[in-house]
Every structure is written in structure tokens, then in C-alpha cells.
Amino acid sequence: MDEFWVFGYGSLMWNPGFAFDARMQARAFGYRRALCVRSFVHRGTPDRPGLVLGLDRGGSCRGVAFRVPPPDREAVLDYLRQRELVTHVYLERHLPVALEDGRQVKALGYVVDRAHPQYAGALDVEEAARIVHASVGKSGPNHAYVANTVAHMHEMGIRDAWLEGVAQTVASLQGQAGA
Secondary structure: OEEEEEEOHHHHHHOOOOOOOOEEEEEEEEEEEEEEEEEEEOOOOOOOOEEEEEEEEEEEEEEEEEEEEEHHHHHHHHHHHHHHHHOOOEEEEEEEEEEOOOOEEEEEEEEEOOOOOOOOOOOHHHHHHHHHHHOOOOEHHHHHHHHHHHHHHHOOOOOOOOHHHHHHHHHHHHHHOOO
């Protein structure tokens, strides 16, 4: 049986929630990390949606790949589907991934469905920052989600200039609001 890999680009990187026997940094090709999913519950409301991460078409994305032991494959797949497919804004795909050791594998990943009503489209840094700054949901402020994501990525040595730009712009907006 082929190896079963899972690609994480957001909270799965530091909070996978499933058993794995190998973990390494990886790059997925054909997709980029973006705040392109409207959040109506956890990081926003129906009246003022927040933004959460999705993998959108174009470019590449540094993240983490997890190899799942064969006996755990079905349980992990069930867990991921419950976690990632709640509103079906994500599509389950096998992505081409380059592992940090040079190997090329296919990894299960969740990419945004551009036809879904929660898809926010391609936003520039300033527009994304304005939305994030103004949104709060049942899991807390949207800006905390973005700041936490960037902090965890820095701890892992993963940089994302666009997302860092959003976080910096949000911090600036917070400073202006507090002045």
C-alpha cells in the first residue's frame, strides 16, 4: 500500500489532532495559503464574516506533511473529514508535495472550493486586514486567529509574506483604533 501523507498549511501544522509516524516540512505546488474563506461562526458572524485560511489556486505553499501509519489511515481520514468538511467549503485533494528531504509525494490536502458561497476570492493585504480587524466570532477575534497563525509559523521557521503583511496591517489598524 502507498504511503498516506497529509498536508497541513494552517492549524493542522501545529495541532494535527491525529496519529502520525513522520512529520516534516513540505511544499505543496499549485496552491497558495490565503485568507480566502469567510467565517460566519468561529471568526465572524453572518452580518460581519471574518476570514480563515484556505489553499487557493496558484503558486506554492510551505507547510507540514504528516505520514500516517497504515493502521490509522481510515480513522485519520474520518477525523479530517469531520474537521475540514463541516460546511464543504473545502475540497479533498491529493496534492503534489515536495518533502524537506527531497522526496516527492502525494499528500491529502483541503483546498478551497471557489464555487462555494464562503469563498471570499483573492483579497489584497489591506482589504483582508480590514475584514480581520473588524470581525469576531464564537472562537474569538479574527485578528487573534491571524496573529496566532503567524506566530506558530515563525516558530516553525515558515514564512508567508502575504499573511505576515495582513498581520502587520491589522496591528497597525488596532494601534490606530486605540489611539
